[in-house]
Amino acid sequence: MTKDNKNNKNKKPKFNMYWIYGGVIVIFLAMQVLGGSGFDETNPTTPSQFMTFLQDGDIDKVEIVNRREAKVYLTAEAEAKDVHKKSKPSSLLPSSTKAPNYRFEFGDLQNFEDDIATVIKAENLDPRPKVEYKTEQNLWGDFLIGLLPFVLLIGVWIFIMRRMSGGSGGGGAGGQLFNIGKSRAKLFDENTDVKTSFKDVAGLEGAKEEVQEIVDFLKNPDKYTNLGGKIPKGALLVGPPGTGKTLLAKAVAGEAQVPFFSLSGSDFVEMFVGVGASRVRDLFKQAKEKSPAIIFIDEIDAIGRSRGKNNMSGSNDERENTLNQLLTEMDGFGTNSNVIVLAATNRADVLDKALMRAGRFDRQIFVDLPDVRERKEIFEVHLRPLKKADDLDIDFLSKQTPGFSGADIANVCNEAALIAARNGKKAVDKQDFLDAVDRIVGGLEKKNKIITPGEKKAVAFHEAGHATVSWMLEHAAPLVKVTIVPRGRSLGAAWYLPEERLIVRPEQMLDEMCAALGGRAAEKVIFNQISTGALSDLEKVTKQARAMVTIYGLSEKVGNLTYFDSSGGNEYGFTKPYSEKTAELIDNEISRIIEEQYQRAINLLEENKDKLTQLAEVLLEKEVIFKDNLEKIFGKRPYVIELPITEEIQKPISDEEE
Ligand SMILES: Nc1ncnc2c1ncn2[C@@H]1O[C@H](COP(=O)(O)OP(=O)(O)OP(=O)(O)O)[C@@H](O)[C@H]1O
Numbered sequence: 001m002t003k004d005n006k007n008n009k010n011k012k013p014k015f016n017m018y019w020i021y022g023g024v025i026v027i028f029l030a031m032q033v034l035g036g037s038g039f040d041e042t043n044p045t046t047p048s049q050f051m052t053f054l055q056d057g058d059i060d061k062v063e064i065v066n067r068r069e070a071k072v073y074l075t076a077e078a079e080a081k082d083v084h085k086k087s088k089p090s091s092l093l094p095s096s097t098k099a100p101n102y103r104f105e106f107g108d109l110q111n112f113e114d115d116i117a118t119v120i121k122a123e124n125l126d127p128r129p130k131v132e133y134k135t136e137q138n139l140w141g142d143f144l145i146g147l148l149p150f151v152l153l154i155g156v157w158i159f160i161m162r163r164m165s166g167g168s169g170g171g172g173a174g175g176q177l178f179n180i181g182k183s184r185a186k187l188f189d190e191n192t193d194v195k196t197s198f199k200d201v202a203g204l205e206g207a208k209e210e211v212q213e214i215v216d217f218l219k220n221p222d223k224y225t226n227l228g229g230k231i232p233k234g235a236l237l238v239g240p241p242g243t244g245k246t247l248l249a250k251a252v253a254g255e256a257q258v259p260f261f262s263l264s265g266s267d268f269v270e271m272f273v274g275v276g277a278s279r280v281r282d283l284f285k286q287a288k289e290k291s292p293a294i295i296f297i298d299e300i301d302a303i304g305r306s307r308g309k310n311n312m313s314g315s316n317d318e319r320e321n322t323l324n325q326l327l328t329e330m331d332g333f334g335t336n337s338n339v340i341v342l343a344a345t346n347r348a349d350v351l352d353k354a355l356m357r358a359g360r361f362d363r364q365i366f367v368d369l370p371d372v373r374e375r376k377e378i379f380e381v382h383l384r385p386l387k388k389a390d391d392l393d394i395d396f397l398s399k400q401t402p403g404f405s406g407a408d409i410a411n412v413c414n415e416a417a418l419i420a421a422r423n424g425k426k427a428v429d430k431q432d433f434l435d436a437v438d439r440i441v442g443g444l445e446k447k448n449k450i451i452t453p454g455e456k457k458a459v460a461f462h463e464a465g466h467a468t469v470s471w472m473l474e475h476a477a478p479l480v481k482v483t484i485v486p487r488g489r490s491l492g493a494a495w496y497l498p499e500e501r502l503i504v505r506p507e508q509m510l511d512e513m514c515a516a517l518g519g520r521a522a523e524k525v526i527f528n529q530i531s532t533g534a535l536s537d538l539e540k541v542t543k544q545a546r547a548m549v550t551i552y553g554l555s556e557k558v559g560n561l562t563y564f565d566s567s568g569g570n571e572y573g574f575t576k577p578y579s580e581k582t583a584e585l586i587d588n589e590i591s592r593i594i595e596e597q598y599q600r601a602i603n604l605l606e607e608n609k610d611k612l613t614q615l616a617e618v619l620l621e622k623e624v625i626f627k628d629n630l631e632k633i634f635g636k637r638p639y640v641i642e643l644p645i646t647e648e649i650q651k652p653i654s655d656e657e658e
């Protein structure tokens, strides 16, 4: 905003504010009167009576209002026959008026919906009773409660507006004020802004294929509707943060050459009653005007969280109203409106089931963390704008970044460029990338952390111990990288490639325990003394051993039984489901298992003391070693771990020592 404008505004006389207050109140009142249903006194009934009517096939339609009240419309026959007379003291309303025959509050929406579905199925009702969802505003309650903070906040807001001079000219503070119910969606126009295409989205083959269909729907809707098919209204992109959900949605818009409305679920939520719902309404109105179009709602969980899971505060009415409005809009627009809603979430499991019903977000598209091959493609995309050294090995980089999301990789590339620039290099080379990866994995390298040479040696042997043992054992996870560079709170770490196993055999568990104990065993073998550095190893091993004995029934002495309770277990937690004698047996078994594996690790390391020492020395010198260094010392690993080709590496397991 220009200076003129600002001055202008400051000159405005004060009474103007009161004028605005008055206007708001009048408009608010009018909205309530026009929009609200008022009070209609229809006969109350109870949920169980309702279920009886439903079973008898006497129900034509149920309207679910505000997710807590049902309005019931009987079928014409039921009304004519005047059945259920006993349950309703006054006469039925004539069927020409559309007032419901009954209304009642049911407790939990989910249960209620389930009950209805069960009855419909059991009775095989035909025609099926209709179930519709509505939002209605309660005339005075919401109004009075909503008004006070509203007025106060408007005061504050106008104050802030005047100072910040935000907004785009014209209306000034007043204009801003009346825009509160307007959607905050960012519009990317097809001609100018939506330039993203599938080429910019690396990997994600499956997801791209699925959204390709949506592109098709948007481009040639007739092709589908001519055959009587219905165009889907929405799809849910589900996946961890930073995996490219927003990118994918944008690419759909770019490929279909349609406008793209983008906003986040939290944009709907304001402290004012009714604002969210009105924003939803406005958003859909805008999108329909520009149709075909895509609406993208990021973080839909902000409004779509299922009811009753996390609300104690009672402040969720507003969120629910917003959700209801969204559902109503999605149900409302015809299949021919050519607006497709894409929504993204990290957690589909917390979403209200109502969102996933047919005709809403009935498609789920999974956007997973990238595997090695996909990571390579993502690197290629983000390396394009960088000046990189000629010998940069992208395969190597993608192998070094298991568990990284697309956003992490974009971050690595950027960070590497910054590091190279800081060091005055002409091109970004391998070392810059490795430093960037380290920085992102474990925070800044603490080069200045005070660690004595003795400590460093101990850490090197400890980590070398892990590496040696896991190299020698068939079922231990193969190592990716070992480091003794202090980082964060840890002095060293080893990264493994975990295998995805569905069924784990005891040999595998034991090998893993042995490898985890390899650190302490190495300290014992080399220095004949142990340290506190193995805390996290011991914790892991103890848990594993306990699980073997008490959960998986893998101890012969305890037998084929489990003390695991899938129903959540004993809520009081002070009685054990076994006797003192068994408790002792369990303890003995746990320590026997651990002791055996410790001894095994010791023996292995005694036998390979020279190699262990060699490895530790390389570690001390280089601080970081990879698989290749291990192969130089030990030769090729005799055991090949067969990894599925595509789904290779999940998150690295890092074993960190305090
Ligand atoms: N598959 C990919 N190909 C290329 N770049 C990607 C990919 N995935 C992510 N990125 C990069 O990461 C950035 C962030 O991704 P995006 O915002 O789409 O993630 P998101 O899944 O929507 O994350 P969030 O759940 O946090 O909203 C993108 O702008 C892009 O630079």
Ligand SMILES: [Zn+2]
Pocket (backbone or CB within 6 Å): 462, 466, 516, 519, 520, 533, 534, 537, 655, 656, 657
């Ligand atoms: Zn360790």
